[in-house]
Structures are given as structure tokens and as C-alpha cells.
Amino acid sequence: MDLSKEQCREIIAKRIAKEFQQGDVITLGIGLPTEVANYIPHDIHVIFQSENGMIGVGHRDLSAPENPSVTNAGGLAVTTRPGAAFFDSAMSFTIIRGGHVDATVLGALQVDSHGNLANWMIPGAFVPGMGGAMDLVVGAKKVIIAMEHTNKGTPRIVKNCTLPLTAAHEVDLIVTERCVLEVTQEGLLLKEINPIFSLEDIIASTDAELIIPDELQQIAV
Numbered sequence: 001m002d003l004s005k006e007q008c009r010e011i012i013a014k015r016i017a018k019e020f021q022q023g024d025v026i027t028l029g030i031g032l033p034t035e036v037a038n039y040i041p042h043d044i045h046v047i048f049q050s051e052n053g054m055i056g057v058g059h060r061d062l063s064a065p066e067n068p069s070v071t072n073a074g075g076l077a078v079t080t081r082p083g084a085a086f087f088d089s090a091m092s093f094t095i096i097r098g099g100h101v102d103a104t105v106l107g108a109l110q111v112d113s114h115g116n117l118a119n120w121m122i123p124g125a126f127v128p129g130m131g132g133a134m135d136l137v138v139g140a141k142k143v144i145i146a147m148e149h150t151n152k153g154t155p156r157i158v159k160n161c162t163l164p165l166t167a168a169h170e171v172d173l174i175v176t177e178r179c180v181l182e183v184t185q186e187g188l189l190l191k192e193i194n195p196i197f198s199l200e201d202i203i204a205s206t207d208a209e210l211i212i213p214d215e216l217q218q219i220a221v
Contacts, residue, residue, distance in 0.1 A: 003196075005148075008177035011194065012146050014039045014221040016105055016175050019144060020046050027051060027096065027136055029106035030074035033146050034060070036105055049101065051132040053092045056084025073132070096132065096139040104140035106133055108147045108174075110161045113208040115171040115183040117145065118163035137167040149176035155207035157181070157188070178202050180219060187211050192219045 003011070009032050017039035020026060024046045028034045037048055037059045048057035050072045057072060058079030066077035095101065110118040117137060121127040137143050147156055157174065174181040179202050180192040189211045193202060195218050203210065 003177055008148050009035055011177045011219070011221055012148075012175050015180065015192075015219050016144055016146055017041070018220060019142075019173070020044060020103060023047070024102040025049055025055075025095075025100060027101050027104045027140065028057075028072070029104065029133065029136070029146075030072075030131070031107050033105040033107060034072055034074060034076065036146070049092070049095060050078075051089075051092050051096065051136070053087050053089060054080070054084065055087075055095070056081045058084075093132070093135055096135050099139060099141070101136070101140040103142040103144060104136040105144045105146050106136065108145045108156065109151075110156055110158055110163050111145050111147075111171055111174055112158050112161045113183075113187045114160070115169045116161045117143070117166045117171050118161045119166050121164055123164070133166050137170040142172050143170050145171055145174045147174075147176060149178045149202075150205050153205075155205055158207040159209070178205065181210070184211070189213070190216065192217045194219045 012032060013035040016036045022044055026046055027049045028036055040046055047055060049055045050057050052073045058081045060078055070078060070080060072078045106119060108117055108119040119133055120130050150156060171183050178194050178197045179190055182189040182191050188208055193199065193216050
């Protein structure tokens, strides 16, 4: 079944929003990961940190007047929550590198069966910069990848990354519109499946071997 890009992003963001616990400090990467903030359950209080120098980021409110001085790392205007604080990049990366971030959500170009991540460049293509991903994947206690399952039909979940690595053996969980995969020492464990896709669909669109449990759970969104 074909889903629109908007539908894919909503499924992924809603599912990841269920991964957090009360009081977690979370850093969201640019793009799709920022949408996770819109789906945090009302009974769960988490703290969003933005690598460009803010803690206490709120959800995006398109009806509110934009303040060009209050943006996330992607330059999009965001709201703030009571108690929010602003600081420079040195303090921001002290928080990240100091192990104070409970989870980070990042996009990816490729993730492989060993938990390796490639998300910062394609050889021969213009690269604006590395960004903070290389610090986040080693500083955060849990690394969650949010991405569409394929790139125009080409698998993004592979046996071994062929693009330059951002980090090795750091990914914990992969969430796509089709399934949820946990990175284990034995390989990629298929934890949940979107029921609109068959198991055969997921295997065919994944260029890595999957560990398939006897009972598959449905993606909870």
C-alpha cells in the first residue's frame, strides 16, 4: 500500500512519541524528528533540548506569531514551555556530550544490522555541514532513528552501510512507517509491524536479515 509522505511522517512520529518516560531529556534532529514533539502523551512530561541552545522547547504552533529569535536547530519557529532557558553552543554541547540527554531522535540515510548510522553526507553531493549528530549519537543514552523505510524504493536498512558513517554501533531503535526494529547483538529484531504491510513486504524492502519473533505486535500509534 502506498502512503503519502505526510502519512508516513505521522505514523513514525506518533510511534516514537510513545518511547519516552516521565522526565526524559530529549534532543530531536532536524526534519521529521521534530514532529515527535507534537504527539507526546498529555500525561507524560518530557524536556526537549535543541542543539542550537535551548532547553524547554514546546510543540510547533502554526497559529502563534513566529519569533525569528526562537527556533529549533532546523531554523523553524517553535514555542517554549514554562521554565525554558537559552544558552550558547558550548553549553548546549556540554549537555549533549556530558551524558545528560536520555534519548535523541535522528533521521538517517542508512542504518545497518550492526547499529551503524550514516546520516550526514552522500558522496558527490553538496554537504552544508556535519551538524550535531556525531555528538548526539555518542552522548545520548538512547538513539532512535526516524525515517521512511526506503528512498524511492531503495532500502535504507541495509546489512552494511555503504555511505560514510556518522557513528558505529550506536543505534538502539529504528522506526519507519512499516515497522519497528530493535538493534540487538544478534542483529535486527522485528518488534512491531504496521498491519497495512505484510511481512513479505517488509522483508522485500529491507536489505538486511531480520530476526522475526513467533508473534508479531502491531505498531502502536
